[in-house]
Amino acid sequence: MSNVSQKLTLLNQMHKSSPSLNTQRTLDLIRDDLTSNIMADTEGTCWDSQNPHLFTVMGASGDLAKKKIYPTLWWLYRDGLLPPNTTFFGYARTKMTVNELRERCDPHMKVKNEEKERYELFWKINYYVAGSYTERRDFELLNKELSNFDNLSRANRLFYLALPPSVFDTVTVHIRNTCMANKGWTRVIVEKPFGKDSASSKVLSDHLSSLFAEDQLYRIDHYLGKEMVQNLMTIRFGNQLFNPTWNRQNIASIMITFKEPFGTQGRGGYFDEFGIIRDVMQNHLLQILSLVAMEKPASVHPDDIRNEKVKVLKCIQPITLNDVVLGQYIGNPEGEGDEKFGYLDDKTVPEGSNTPTFAMAVMRINNERWDGVNFILKCGKALNERKAEVRIQYHDVAGDIFGGKTKRNELVIRVQPGEALYIKMMTKTPGITFDMEETELDLTYQHRYQGVVLPDAYERLILDVFCGSQMHFVRSDELSEAWRIFTPLLHTIEREKIEPIKYVYGSRGPIEADNKSDAANFKFYGSYKWHKSHF
Numbered sequence: 001m002s003n004v005s006q007k008l009t010l011l012n013q014m015h016k017s018s019p020s021l022n023t024q025r026t027l028d029l030i031r032d033d034l035t036s037n038i039m040a041d042t043e044g045t046c047w048d049s050q051n052p053h054l055f056t057v058m059g060a061s062g063d064l065a066k067k068k069i070y071p072t073l074w075w076l077y078r079d080g081l082l083p084p085n086t087t088f089f090g091y092a093r094t095k096m097t098v099n100e101l102r103e104r105c106d107p108h109m110k111v112k113n114e115e116k117e118r119y120e121l122f123w124k125i126n127y128y129v130a131g132s133y134t135e136r137r138d139f140e141l142l143n144k145e146l147s148n149f150d151n152l153s154r155a156n157r158l159f160y161l162a163l164p165p166s167v168f169d170t171v172t173v174h175i176r177n178t179c180m181a182n183k184g185w186t187r188v189i190v191e192k193p194f195g196k197d198s199a200s201s202k203v204l205s206d207h208l209s210s211l212f213a214e215d216q217l218y219r220i221d222h223y224l225g226k227e228m229v230q231n232l233m234t235i236r237f238g239n240q241l242f243n244p245t246w247n248r249q250n251i252a253s254i255m256i257t258f259k260e261p262f263g264t265q266g267r268g269g270y271f272d273e274f275g276i277i278r279d280v281m282q283n284h285l286l287q288i289l290s291l292v293a294m295e296k297p298a299s300v301h302p303d304d305i306r307n308e309k310v311k312v313l314k315c316i317q318p319i320t321l322n323d324v325v326l327g328q329y330i331g332n333p334e335g336e337g338d339e340k341f342g343y344l345d346d347k348t349v350p351e352g353s354n355t356p357t358f359a360m361a362v363m364r365i366n367n368e369r370w371d372g373v374n375f376i377l378k379c380g381k382a383l384n385e386r387k388a389e390v391r392i393q394y395h396d397v398a399g400d401i402f403g404g405k406t407k408r409n410e411l412v413i414r415v416q417p418g419e420a421l422y423i424k425m426m427t428k429t430p431g432i433t434f435d436m437e438e439t440e441l442d443l444t445y446q447h448r449y450q451g452v453v454l455p456d457a458y459e460r461l462i463l464d465v466f467c468g469s470q471m472h473f474v475r476s477d478e479l480s481e482a483w484r485i486f487t488p489l490l491h492t493i494e495r496e497k498i499e500p501i502k503y504v505y506g507s508r509g510p511i512e513a514d515n516k517s518d519a520a521n522f523k524f525y526g527s528y529k530w531h532k533s534h535f
């Protein structure tokens with residue numbers, strides 16, 4: 001496996017502590033050393049140090065570009081993690097200069113005082129081309145600009161499609177016809193939505209595969225770039241403690257949760273077309289599920305891992321309306337600011353929309369490892385907190401001798417905020433008594449890895465594209481299995497105009513969801529208390 005991510009973390013730590021280093025030169029030497037180490041990776045997953053790299057952001061004038069892509073490129077550049085001789089190009093319809101592009105991005109770039117000089121250098125290697133998404137001629141002009149930086153025709157070219165799906169088709173055709181690398185490689189990074197159901201996703205997949213080979217396509221699910229999601233493989237397959245008990249004999253149910261404490265924030269028009277199931281459950285949560293549930297891959301080669309992910313998805317039957325609870329938030333009259341407004345109060349949402357902003361689905365995996373274990377996927381907007389986690393709940397202790405006082409063990413992998421892994425367990429209450437209580441074995445990253453700066457998901461993923469590692473990207477067959485599981489449900493919801501249950505902004509969602517998880521063999525005791533004081 002490429003250890004680029006570890007090196008990225010290390011460099012970030014160094015970056016953080018750079019004020020204590022004597023001179024900029026020392027920092028540069030460390031960077032050079034790290035860079036040569038990265039280049040020395042021999043597993044074929046690291047970047048090409050010999051040739052230029054031309055990185056083009058398609059849709060450079062947009063929201064994603066300014067909030068995520070340019071900041072990520074800057075951080076990677078700042079930390080010296082990109083190949084030398086990398087140049088950035090923005091492409092969009094808006095006519096603007098690089099300076100105007102910079103002004104749009106500035107508020108999101110998080111530049112520290114001591115980084116200002118380097119920040120200037122970053123913008124010096126940025127270029128911008130204005131052009132349509134439909135005219136071949138405009139792409140020929142883009143290609144001409146790219147070619148100015150590619151004298152020997154050996155540059156590698158990367159295209160990030162930060163674009164609405166409506167222009168995907170024409171843009172990819174024009175890239176294929178006019179902008180491909182000559183002797184170097186071309187890689188195309190694709191953002192969701194990857195269609196709206198099985199049929200539309202197949203059309204898009206067929207379209208992309210008619211233009212590019214699978215190893216040129218990088219479908220981003222940014223949850224695959226998160227520290228604790230990447231850690232799932234290590235937790236599972238690097239620990240004798242967990243691996244042998246990771247099965248139906250020991251585990252009662254598994255809950256995978258995503259919660260956000262804010263609503264659609266004026267993005268309701270976009271959101272309404274998709275709903276929470278497409279926005280979060282069918283991609284982020286299902287990706288996590290497949291990493292939690294898959295069999296051990298033959299190796300850490302990206303295709304071995306993705307083969308296992310596909311295999312486990314194939315064991316899941318399409319979910320039905322009976323398996324889900326759907327919700328939609330309403331305003332909280334006692335709340336503050338946005339909380340007062342419900343989903344339907346958003347002017348960009350069509351009147352009377354039934355689109356769910358909350359969903360829980362109980363899924364089952366029909367294989368020898370998981371038969372009878374419920375996987376509960378839960379996600380929602382405008383809830384009581386921000387949280388993403390995996391909760392593995394073990395069976396009740398058999399033949400209990402403690403008068404029914406034991407509570408189920410839980411292994412909790414908290415993805416965000418505050419990465420942590422903790423095991424909830426029973427212990428004898430310390431002291432003279434022979435009573436028992438719930439406690440935890442706690443690996444809180446902030447405590448155990450003090451000072452370690454974890455890179456943003458996009459940093460890891462964009463670096464992976466430079467390195468040619470597809471381990472954390474979605475393969476087309478994974479995608480088609482994901483749509484197979486969700487499409488019938490999505491069609492039923494839309495065809496039958498299923499009304500979601502209303503829940504109040506800032507609550508935990510509909511009470512029906514708790515009843516459903518209870519019925520799905522997930523026990524909530526409400527008795528566990530975490531004592532934070534030792535930090």
Ligand SMILES: NC(=O)C1=CN([C@@H]2O[C@H](COP(=O)(O)OP(=O)(O)OC[C@H]3O[C@@H](n4cnc5c(N)ncnc54)[C@H](OP(=O)(O)O)[C@@H]3O)[C@@H](O)[C@H]2O)C=CC1
Binds near residue numbers: 443508
């Ligand atoms: N290292 C660390 O940082 C650690 C942090 N902690 C913190 O301690 C707190 C408590 O720990 P936690 O593991 O959550 O323990 P709990 O058993 O108290 O809660 C488990 C989860 O159950 C859900 N829940 C709440 N009410 C109900 C209900 N009525 N029916 C069904 N489910 C319900 C909640 O999730 P939801 O609302 O999403 O359904 C809750 O997060 C948490 O904030 C946790 O983050 C604990 C240990 C270590």
Ligand SMILES: O=C1O[C@H](COP(=O)(O)O)[C@@H](O)[C@H](O)[C@H]1O
Binds near residue numbers: 260279
């Ligand atoms: O893909 C999406 O994810 C974000 C949440 O991402 P996070 O990294 O902040 O957890 C979500 O807000 C958005 O609706 C969805 O499209």
